[in-house]
Every structure is written in structure tokens, then in C-alpha cells.
Amino acid sequence: MRDVLDALLKWWQADIPVGLATVTATWSSAPRQPGAAMVVGPDGEVVGSVSGGCVEGAVYELCREVIETGAARTARFGVSDDDAFEVGLTCGGTIELLIERVDRESFPQLPALARAIAESRPVALLTRIPTSQNPPVTSTSPAPSSLPDARQLLDLATSSAAPDSGPRTGLTTGSRDDAPGAANNSAAPREANTNVAPGNGRGPEPEASGRGDVHDAASISVAADNGRSAQATAGSWDDARGPVSADGARGSAPEDGSLGAGRHLLITPDGRDGSLGGDRIDDAATDDGRGLLAAGRTGVLHYGPSGERRGEGLSVLVASFAPPARMLVFGATDHAAATARIGSFLGYHVTVCDARPVFATARRFPSADEVVVDWPHRYLIAEVEAGRIDERTVLCVLTHDPKFDVPVLEVALRLPVAYVGAMGSRRTHDDRNKRLQEAGVADADLHRLASPVGLDLGARTPEETAVSIAAEIVALRWGGTGARLTATEGRIHGE
Secondary structure, eight states: OGGGHHHHHHHHHTTOOEEEEEEEEEETTOSSOTTOEEEEOGGGOEEEOSSTTSSHHHHHHHHHHHHHHOOBEEEEEEOOTTTHHHHSOTTOOEEEEEEEEEOTTTOTTHHHHHHHHHTTOOEEEEEEEOOOSSOOOOOOOOOOOOOOOHHHHHHHHHTTOOOOOOOOOSOOOOOOTTTTOOSTTSSOOOSGGGOOOSTTSOOOOOOOOSSOEEEOGGGOOOOOOOOSSOOOOSSOEETTTEEBOTTSOBOOOOTTOTTOSOSEEEEETTEEEEOSSSHHHHHHHHHHHHHHHHHTOOEEEEEOTTOOSSOSSEEEEEEEEOOOOEEEEESOSHHHHHHHHHHHHTTOEEEEEESOTTTOOTTTOTTOSEEEESOHHHHHHHHHHTTOOOTTOEEEEOOOOHHHHHHHHHHHTTSOOSEEEEOOOHHHHHHHHHHHHHTTOOHHHHTTEEOSOSOOSOOOSHHHHHHHHHHHHHHHHHTOOOOOGGGOOSOSSOO
């Protein structure tokens, strides 16, 4: 939703109702991820995209419809190979959407959401999804290990440290809202349904935990329908006027009140605003939503009709807006400058750190968000102690000097971060590993080190090397092989 938020807020402030379509789930090769959004405003103006241009025309009509009726609905688009070009979803796959009207009455929390995102504060928007006949599918993965005590790391590292109008298609694709991430470690991931799955996001079958079930795009396996038209799922809900049956007749809310007062709930690590329809569902979804926010994930939670943690019939979309994941680049070199540029392009908050003030200057690293003059290991320990390192963080050690490399890698390899890479030749790699072993780094931790750093692209220049580093980070994040797609068969994206 980030890429449509400015337009959404502008129309909200002008008291103009708009239609908002949000991707809630994807399967196979669908081009956008959950959380991607498209807004249809006054005079048919369109901002954003839910499929990279494939089905925007049909979604546009649905958005116009909900502006008029006020009744939120869901829709699914899918294709078979024979139908792909007829439908327009030529990339294949299936996407599921929530389509709703947004105005001051239905979404009073929008300005608070916009402020939190602008200030880089962790916040999640929970939206009730109209009743769907699709059964919930769950996926879990083991919880990441906790961060070690920063003081212990300091003692370990200092021992070897040296000195101190009408539908428009082909619209902007934007970026994934849940782009990888946790919210500054302010809320620890909670049990099974809040963990970040390794590789392609698939995990073992869930154990019974008594918590709301969560699924995300990478972990669902369903049969796609033929996608010839968007179909609203049964049981659409109009908050102002009650449930809508298939023939358009309206009914009354259930006696348990679970579908009452509103469809949006805004949560932060220590507060909330709004309601999904009752205290029970609000409490359960807040608890589970904070877990997703801590892991930086956008997904769907499933509950019983009145918010029971075990059950089906009530679904909630959790769109997490965590601060950007961090990339720490150690070493103020030409390779570091190129890596900082591509890290920023990928959406990371980039910090360049070097102990040499003559090289570590903002002028030399204009793409970096921060340039820090400090010993790399000392800076990393301070960031751990401050709670600013999490399981999304990537670390690139490009100093190519053992007096800098070894102390910071001693610390880095004991952290449950997403990636630790170090530059150097194979001779440098062997020498560095020997030094790290002598410093007490375990073999299991050494095996986490990406060294020599990057994928084998035949890179020569700093810019090409930065591309190879970025490619390795992306491949590890999503479980890619790094092989050429022309040499592979089957699905391009993991299920």
C-alpha cells in the first residue's frame, strides 16, 4: 500500500470516497505480492497496481462498484494455460483481492497510519475480509534464535580488536509492502504463526498452538479457477447495512456482535485504534498481528465466527509496515559505494561504517542513509545492544583487511541475521577462516559466512560485484538457486 498511500490520503482529506483493491493472497507466478494495492479515485483516476497490468481493467470496475455500494467484497483471478491470454493474466498464477470503499467514515485511522509510516514507526493495518468459502491453509517455521547478549559479544570481539480517466493498465508496480522485515525488534515474533519461513517461505505443517492461523502467498497450494471474470465470494459484508446475500438482500448482524463496529484496526507494538467488530476478535487479532508486525510479514489470519482462535469463518488481512530492513556495509571502499547504491535500490536502510574518517564521508557515499566513523565490530555491538539488528539485517564486510574483518565477523556470525558476506580471494577466505577458528568461532557459524561474497557472474567492476552480492542476498531470501532460468524447468516462483 505504500505506493498508493499519498493519493489515498489526499482523497481522504478532500472527503472523496475511493475504491481500494488489495492483494490478500497469491499462488504460482502471480506478479504482485500480498499487500500490493490499487486505488480508483474520482473521475476514474487510477494509482497503483495489483497485477502489473494484467487484470487492472476488471479490478477497476469492481472498485467503481464498491464506491457506489459501500459493500466490501473479495475477488479471485486465475488462469489455466489455455485461458491465459483471453483472461489477461498472461503471467499465470492466481491472485485474491479484497476490494473496499475508503472514506472518512469507513477508515478514520488513515491519517494515523500515514504518520506512522512517514516517521518509520512500526505499524500494521488489520482489515476484516468478507466471509470467504476458501478453507484456511497454514504454514509455520521454526522460530529464529534470540540475539546474544551484547556485552558478551563485546568481550569476545575486543579480545582481538585493534584500536579504538477510465482504467489505466500497465501501471506502476511499486514494491512489496511487507518487504522483508521486523519492526526494530520492538516485538518478538510470537510462536508458530509469526515466524519468517526460510528459503521459499514454506515450512513444516503447523502444530496445534491455539493461535489464529496465518497464511501467506508462498505457503498456499490451491487449484486455480479459470479466471474468466472476477467473482465476489459469498457472504460480502457492508458494515453500515449488514450482510449481503447472493441476491443482494440484506440481513442483520449476528447476535454475538462479531461483525459490528468496523473493518479496520490499526496496531502498533504498544497500542491500537479501531475495531474489527468485537472485543474478542480485536484482542486475538491484535496479539497475532503484533507477531506478524515483528516479523515484517503481510498475511491473513483465520479465526472462528466470533474470534475464536481455533476455527474458521472469519479472516483478517494484516498489512505490516515495518521500517526498512537494514544493510550494514563495513569498509569505505569503491565496492562499498556500489553496494550501498544497490542496497538502497532494493529498499534497505543502508549504513556504511569504517574506522578511517578520511574515507568514511557522506560525500563519498551519497546513496547511504548513514555514514559512521567507528570500528566495525564496536559499531555492530552497539547496534545489537540498542535493538536495531534483527533477522532481516544483511551485513557486507568489504574492508578486505583482517584487523577489521575478523573482529566484526566474530560478532556477526553469532547473530541470527539474514546474511553475512565477506569480500576476498579464496586465499584471503582461507586465512580469514583460520583466524576466526582461532578466535573461537564454531564451524556451524563459519558455514553461514558467504565468502567469497556474491554469485559467480564473472563480475569485474565494483558495480558488477555489487550486483553479484545483491543477487546472492535475493536468492537466499527467496530460496533461489542462482541458475539461469533458461536452464531450469517448472515454476519460476516457488509455491
